[in-house]
Amino acid sequence: MTLQVSSKPAFTRAEPDARRASLVEACARVLAREGVAGSSVRAIALEAGVSPGLVGHYFPGIDALVAETYAHIEAQVSAAIDAALEAAGSDPRARLEAFVTASFAPPIASGELLATWIAFWSLVRSRSEIARQHDEQYAQFRARLEGLLAECGMPAPQLRRAAIAITALVDGLWLELCLSPQAFSPAEAGAIARQALAALTSSGR
Amino acid sequence: MTLQVSSKPAFTRAEPDARRASLVEACARVLAREGVAGSSVRAIALEAGVSPGLVGHYFPGIDALVAETYAHIEAQVSAAIDAALEAAGSDPRARLEAFVTASFAPPIASGELLATWIAFWSLVRSRSEIARQHDEQYAQFRARLEGLLAECGMPAPQLRRAAIAITALVDGLWLELCLSPQAFSPAEAGAIARQALAALTSSGR
DNA sequence: TTGCTTGTTGGACGTTCGTACAACAAGTGC
DNA sequence: GCACTTGTTGTACGAACGTCCAACAAGCAA
Numbered sequence: 392m393t394l395q396v397s398s399k400p401a402f403t404r405a406e407p408d409a410r411r412a413s414l415v416e417a418c419a420r421v422l423a424r425e426g427v428a429g430s431s432v433r434a435i436a437l438e439a440g441v442s443p444g445l446v447g448h449y450f451p452g453i454d455a456l457v458a459e460t461y462a463h464i465e466a467q468v469s470a471a472i473d474a475a476l477e478a479a480g481s482d483p484r485a486r487l488e489a490f491v492t493a494s495f496a497p498p499i500a501s502g503e504l505l506a507t508w509i510a511f512w513s514l515v516r517s518r519s520e521i522a523r524q525h526d527e528q529y530a531q532f533r534a535r536l537e538g539l540l541a542e543c544g545m546p547a548p549q550l551r552r553a554a555i556a557i558t559a560l561v562d563g564l565w566l567e568l569c570l571s572p573q574a575f576s577p578a579e580a581g582a583i584a585r586q587a588l589a590a591l592t593s594s595g596r
Numbered sequence: 597m598t599l600q601v602s603s604k605p606a607f608t609r610a611e612p613d614a615r616r617a618s619l620v621e622a623c624a625r626v627l628a629r630e631g632v633a634g635s636s637v638r639a640i641a642l643e644a645g646v647s648p649g650l651v652g653h654y655f656p657g658i659d660a661l662v663a664e665t666y667a668h669i670e671a672q673v674s675a676a677i678d679a680a681l682e683a684a685g686s687d688p689r690a691r692l693e694a695f696v697t698a699s700f701a702p703p704i705a706s707g708e709l710l711a712t713w714i715a716f717w718s719l720v721r722s723r724s725e726i727a728r729q730h731d732e733q734y735a736q737f738r739a740r741l742e743g744l745l746a747e748c749g750m751p752a753p754q755l756r757r758a759a760i761a762i763t764a765l766v767d768g769l770w771l772e773l774c775l776s777p778q779a780f781s782p783a784e785a786g787a788i789a790r791q792a793l794a795a796l797t798s799s800g801r
Numbered sequence: 802t803t804g805c806t807t808g809t810t811g812g813a814c815g816t817t818c819g820t821a822c823a824a825c826a827a828g829t830g831c
Numbered sequence: 832g833c834a835c836t837t838g839t840t841g842t843a844c845g846a847a848c849g850t851c852c853a854a855c856a857a858g859c860a861a
Contacts, residue, residue, distance in 0.1 A: 401839085401840075402838085402839055402840070403839095404837085404838055404839075405838080407838085410838085441839075441840085442839065442840045442841065443840090443841085443842095444839075444840065444841075444842090445838080445839060445840080448838075448839075
């Protein structure tokens with residue numbers, strides 16, 4: 392006979408999707424706090440409040456968890472950009488500027504996100520399926536930018552190179568901003584990007 | 597009585613600087629081949645052909661070895677750029693273009709270098725002395741670019757932002773080029789950078 | 802040749818890692 | 832209530848990790 396009156400349940404059984412999501416979020420937090428080196432299965436399980444064995448039950452390895460964490464954060468970034476585009480109204484030029492401005496504001500320009508990015512990048516060269524995931528997400532990001540540029544009236548032949556250039560500029564500014572926040576401010580990064588945007592979109596006309 | 601006639605010496609004693617350099621180069625090779633996760637003290641010692649204990653004799657930890665490896669590779673990159681500037685002659689504009697063109701040619705645009713960069717970046721946020729090293733090397737890189745821009749006649753007030761923008765653009769293109777080499781070619785990256793360079797340097801006049 | 806300095810070795814140590822798995826219990830259908 | 836499914840636990844295991852250090856030997860000075 393077992394008494395279960397005054398004691399809490401030993402664990403709660405979660406929906407598989409919800410549990411996966413909580414593990415992904417715990418992974419992002421540990422990566423942000425401890426860096427790549429300190430992000431072990433045990434640390435992530437502790438952060439998520441579950442036992443170490445459960446991580447292996449949902450993900451074949453820590454690489455897969457990092458890959459899903461990257462996809463999760465990329466989705467958050469994408470949602471933040473969508474919100475910024477929405478708020479910018481319908482003027483194509485304003486939408487394009489909102490795109491780059493949002494890239495240097497919270498929650499995107501956060502040094503904590505960088506750790507997840509770096510962990511993912513470190514897997515790209517050695518794991519082919521992760522390289523494929525990176526290619527897809529990069530292509531998706533660039534395609535949206537090409538759409539914005541087209542709405543601004545940029546001729547189709549120029550779209551590809553302009554999108555590559557602006558993506559690289561934003562990525563480079565974002566990277567430096569996260570790595571050494573005192574080199575320049577988010578506001579300055581945005582101003583630089585918008586200025587470059589003006590130079591790039593006018594020079595080709 | 598020991599016979600040393602037909603057997604090779606058990607080890608050769610190297611100059612401290614030479615031994616440090618060989619460890620640094622072995623570290624770069626292991627990082628390029630195995631990635632951050634596979635770069636242990638043992639693996640690096642094996643690559644350098646020395647015993648594991650020797651790594652600890654020269655470096656207090658693997659972080660310090662990675663930091664010195666980063667500095668070593670940055671010096672190689674800097675030398676490659678200097679050579680490109682030298683070869684470009686004395687015309688300021690040609691020198692500026694040689695600067696960005698060299699950034700996408702071997703030995704700089706190599707996916708193998710990326711692993712060292714990523715390993716270093718992963719330490720920036722958690723180790724303050726490594727953050728300082730990054731700041732210094734970034735500032736140095738940008739200062740040289742500002743010098744080139746000044747020689748091209750750019751007014752002083754614009755130098756800072758233009759240098760930040762071009763550095764970010766080159767870094768972003770270089771990063772994507774290393775991460776997914778099939779997205780665009782080194783030649784296209786160079787063309788994009790030179791085109792952006794023209795747009796940025798003419799718009800401010 | 803002899804003695805000294807010190808770069809170098811190689812194994813021992815305690816820790817932490819990822820993984821596997823038997824036992825347990827929460828929730829569900831009957 | 833009862834049996835069944837399966838999400839979850841906790842631990843055990845071997846491998847690999849960083850670090851340490853006593854012993855060894857290469858090269859130099861005398």
